[in-house]
Amino acid sequence: MNFPRSIRWKLQLWYGGLLLLLLAGFGFTAYQLESARQLRHIDEELQQRLPMLVDSQRPIPGDRDRRQFRLSTRDALLFDQTGNESFYYVVWLKHGEPVTRSTTAPEDVPQPKAGDPPNRLRGDVRESFLFPGPGDCVLVGRSIAPDLAGLRQFAWWLCAVGVTVFAAGLAGGGWLIIKALRPIQTISAAAQSIATGDLSQRIQTQDTESxxxxxxxxxxxxxxxxxxxxxxxxxxxxxxxxxxxxxxxxxxxxxxxxxxxxxxxxxxxxxxxxxxxxxxxxxxxxxxxxxxxxxxxGELSDNRAPCELNRVAEETVRLLQPLAAEHGASLTTELAPAHCVGNADELAQVVTNLVGNALVHNRSGVSVHVKVLIEDQHAVLTVRDTGQGIAPADISHLFERFYRVEKARTTAGGHTGLGLAITQAIVTAHGGMIVAESRVGEGTVMTVRLPLALRGADST
CATH class of the missing domain: 1.10.287.130 (Signal transduction histidine kinase, dimerisation/phosphotransfer (DHp) domain)
Known part of the structure; x- marks a missing residue:
């Protein structure tokens, strides 16, 4: 499968990208909503404590410009708690100096200015304030470090859920894509079989309405x-x-x-x-x-039996030695035992056509070497010559019927131009394949690959 151009992988990548985008958007939105909810809850707690601080201010008898601050015991308990969520307060009067502060208040709390937003964030501290009178200011705050830690844990939880959902979504999406593309693979397999010559193949499908x-x-x-x-x-x-x-x-x-x-x-x-x-x-x-x-x-290849490809090649080459002598050619062999199932006469015709072409369609003095070996569970026949070779433009047409390489090979000898077409048809009927390789000026190699016979089969 070609990964970059595969429809399956393209769909999987698009689906995975869309799913990742949706999960990222959902996670970001959920985090922002949770963060805003917690911040709003903290602000409500701070705003609830501001009025009691304002009510705790009393004017000093005989002095209209000065007031005293006295927090009730019950209210003071709300600010004297220790821990990460303890509240603190600071009160400023007209002259700008804090008139009082809780024991838990930081030393460097800056006094808010008129017109500032009623809530502010300083590092991991949240503060709310109001101005009860000209020049007066009351501020309540607390540390939000525990809330930030909780938000981080929430973010990690969102990531873990997102990764799980993404993996499950990819697996489910991949299964759906494979199921959806299976009819296309069936069509492709049937078309490929037909292209190789099996015209009886048909596409099997159950849902004819889709x-x-x-x-x-x-x-x-x-x-x-x-x-x-x-x-x-x-x-x-x-x-x-x-x-x-x-x-x-x-x-x-x-x-x-x-x-x-x-x-x-x-x-x-x-x-x-x-x-x-x-x-x-x-x-x-x-x-x-x-x-x-x-x-x-399909009439010729019905009579098949286990046979030795090396013996078929040996007998055929022996019969072609006079033809090699007539053309002044050297015909040699290297034959290892190789058993296959086939029609010996048809396989002999394959050897005859390939060796005959190498002898007849090359100049005098050519060397032709016939080799049989076993390779990758196949019986392999190669016919190599040292002739003038075949141009790359002609290689792809070499097995077409009535095709001749006019510029490179002679048409003398009364040949019909059907020899290689017949050879390919015989090899294909035996479940094998034939490949031609050639370089101009160096020669040509014809390679036939046939399935090996099962072990224990008798040879003919």
């Missing part, structure tokens, strides 16, 4: 039409090849009879020979078309 179910129905209809069209094409190819066999046999017979006649002129003999060569080339083309038609319909 959008993906309707898409699967349309694709199944398209695949069925494609299979029917391909079957008609294969039948037409096979029928046409069969029909051409009889007139072609007549042409070959007549040309042979004509060549056997006496008193032929040189011109007549050359005409009969040309006719015979053209008929033989047409016969090879017809046989190739019939082979492809049978491979497309």
């Amino acid at each position: 959008e993906l179910g309707q898409l699967a129905t349309v694709l199944n209809t398209t695949f069925a039409r494609l299979e029917a069209s391909f079957s008609r094409q294969s039948r037409f190819t096979a029928d046409a090849a069969h029909e051409l066999r009889t007139p072609l046999a007549v042409i070959l017979l007549q040309s042979q009879n004509g060549l056997a006649a006496d008193h032929l002129t040189e011109e007549q003999r050359e005409a009969f020979l040309a006719t015979q060569r053209a008929a033989q080339r047409m016969r090879r083309l017809i046989e190739s078309l019939l082979t492809l038609a049978r491979l497309d319909s």
Whole structure:
């Protein structure tokens, strides 16, 4: 799976990002609301204590400008408590000096100014004040360190809940995404099987009313039409090849009879020979078309049995040694035991086509090396030549029917351009794969990989 371009991961990233944003917004809002609630509660407690301080001021008899401060015993208990949540008070009169303060009040409490907000925050201290008369000020405060510690604990609790919800949300979202994309994976798998040649594959779906179910129905209809069209094409190819066999046999017979006649002129003999060569080339083309038609319909590979790929290659190479000598080529082998399940005749045709191409379509003196080995639970056949190589632009078309690499290889020898297409069809029918690698001026390597036979299977 390609991580950056995967739809699944893109949806997961978008979903995770949105969920994280929502959780962060919820946590921030919850923290701010809790902080405001606690601060409002503290302010209410402070405001409740201010009136009793104002009521505790009494004028001094005989002195209109001076007042005395006397707090009742019950009210004094509210300010004499010790601990982190103890309240304190400070009272200023007109001359600006504190007239009285509680024992718990800090020494550096600044006197508020007229027009200041009635509540203020100094570090971890919260204070409220009012001005009962011109120049007079009454202030009540207390430490909010315990409240700040509680808010920190609340923040950590929000983080822990957020991480838990985020992890659970990612897991649940991932499960939902996988379930939602499963029909797309089914469609992709079916399409990939069809692309490799299995036109009988169909997309299995239970919900035909959903959008993906309707898409699967349309694709199944398209695949069925494609299979029917391909079957008609294969039948037409096979029928046409069969029909051409009889007139072609007549042409070959007549040309042979004509060549056997006496008193032929040189011109007549050359005409009969040309006719015979053209008929033989047409016969090879017809046989190739019939082979492809049978491979497309799955008729050829039904008779399979355990066989030794190294022996198949050894016998085939032995038969091709005269062809190598004719082209002045060196044909060598390196064959390790490798058992696979298949049709020995078809596998021999694979070796013949690959080695024959390497010998015929290269210049004289080429070296061709055939190797069989076991690699990654596969029987591997490689045919390596030291010829002129194939251009990169031609490699991708190499297994197409009737395709020839005109600039790099000669078309002499009456070849039909179907050899590699037949080779690929045979390898695919055996559950294997074939890969071509080439560098211009260095040569070409054909690699065939076939599944190994199960242990204990008898070889032929």
